[in-house]
Amino acid sequence: MPSPRSASRPELSAFLRAMRSRVRPADVGLREFGRRRTPGLRRQEVAELAAVSIDWYIRLEQGRVGVPGAAVLDAVAQALKLSETERHHLHLIARGEAPPGRHVPAPASESLRTMLHSMPMTPAWIVDLRFDILAHNAAAAAFFGPGFGVGKNATLPLFLDPGAREFQLDWSRIAREHVGNLRANLARHPGDPRLLELVTELRRQSGDFAAWWDDQTVQERTNGTKRILHPTGGVVHVRYDVLAVQDGSEQRLSVITPADAQAENALRAIVFAQSGLRAVP
Template sequence: MSANRPELSAFLRAMRSRVQPHDVDLPAAGRRRTPGLRRQEVAQLAAVSIDWYIRLEQGRVGVPGTAVLDAVAGALCLSEAERHHLHLIARGEAPPARHVPAPASDSLRRVLAGLPATPAWILDFRFDVLAHNEAATALFGPGFTVGTNTAEPLFLDPGTRAFQLDWDRIAREHVGNLRANLTRHPDDPRLRALIDHLRRASPDFAAWWDDHTVQERINGTKRVMHPTAGIMTLRYDVLAVQDGSDQRLQVITAADAPSEEALRSLIYPPSRLRVAN
């Protein structure tokens, strides 16, 4: 490892210098003495402490975990080849293969196809999105795509937290569900890496995880603040498929007439209706 420390330091500095704040949706405030991101910005994007990242860049953190290295790789916008190189020089071994979610079950896809006007999506037990309809994209935005994880932004993204007006309750439900899911899948490396990452990066997640809450999220009502449609009160239902895949269909419906009107305005905006006519 000591022979790779100079290479690790040089590589991280070089990768940091090529990423501009606007590349990762950060404001470019103030003059910069050197090009690229500041160390503090990389730490923020990777959800690690600035002290830890400085020590990583100086080669003084021992052998970092694979999940946190992947978080740094994501913050620095590394390609797959660059991610592979980072793991080799920081850990002395190749990184694990990137997780590819299993396909959504046929039965849930059929249900999803029959709900064009209702936001619906399919998750696995890791909260990875396996499939979704256009109505879900209209509600959550273009960043809601297959392969993304819904638990991470809930705890780590301020915009997602602001969207959920009942954040404390919804977030605790996610923690309880992840604990229940880990009981059923104790040897799943992707699930364990996700939980470990959230425990390090989110004090709220860590506190609620340590109180051993176990919960199966089935249905409920929540309020959201949509950037264009405003406040909506929505019902959510979680339907499990009984085929051994441990996948869930999540469906959103409006809880009152104003929310129904606002939700329909997102799914069927006036511009789309004009084109259709």
């Protein structure tokens, strides 16, 4: 394989221009205003979608950035909607080596699902490294409401749903923790397309997320307390714990427990109300 600093540069430039020309703004959620002199995305648009500077992207197309990092190449591949074969080719001509392997998501194990349902009064759920919800129990569904469920993402509504700031009374701290966790996860899995897509979408749609991401917020908080303003339970003071599943799956078990007697009564009332049963005092 030739060095990416030499023979591959003309090929890299031609490849990126060709890939950029085939993507329509509508394909990546952008509005198209008027006629374009050339088809496809503008360089500025690719740079914004990949969360890189326009100057850096121009130099990348011109082959003047040395050997780019794997993570930023994957961000460009995501912005250009490259297939897995095209992503592999991009890494070869830009870096002279194959891209890192992708994390393959796995469903929550049967034993974890059994554990969830063995805690009928304790809201608990399982997420992957992208905060996609893989499983939850009835108490979690009762506590968080109808928008919470398997296949949904736990971070998107935190930043994009205006009601999240009313529900999460400690919103700024909790939201910033999510940013830090996502950055830590991306450092471990820089080529994960779903994670890159999530970060790109949040940067584009949430000013708070973009600001905290740009100031390099990184952390992996695993426990704490927070206040919830529940529509039926009122202000509920709870503890939260996030437990790593030690099987290499990058899954996390999240559990909410009451922080005081008032919260315990409120949680019981919320869960029983959702199930149609009557709580015993």
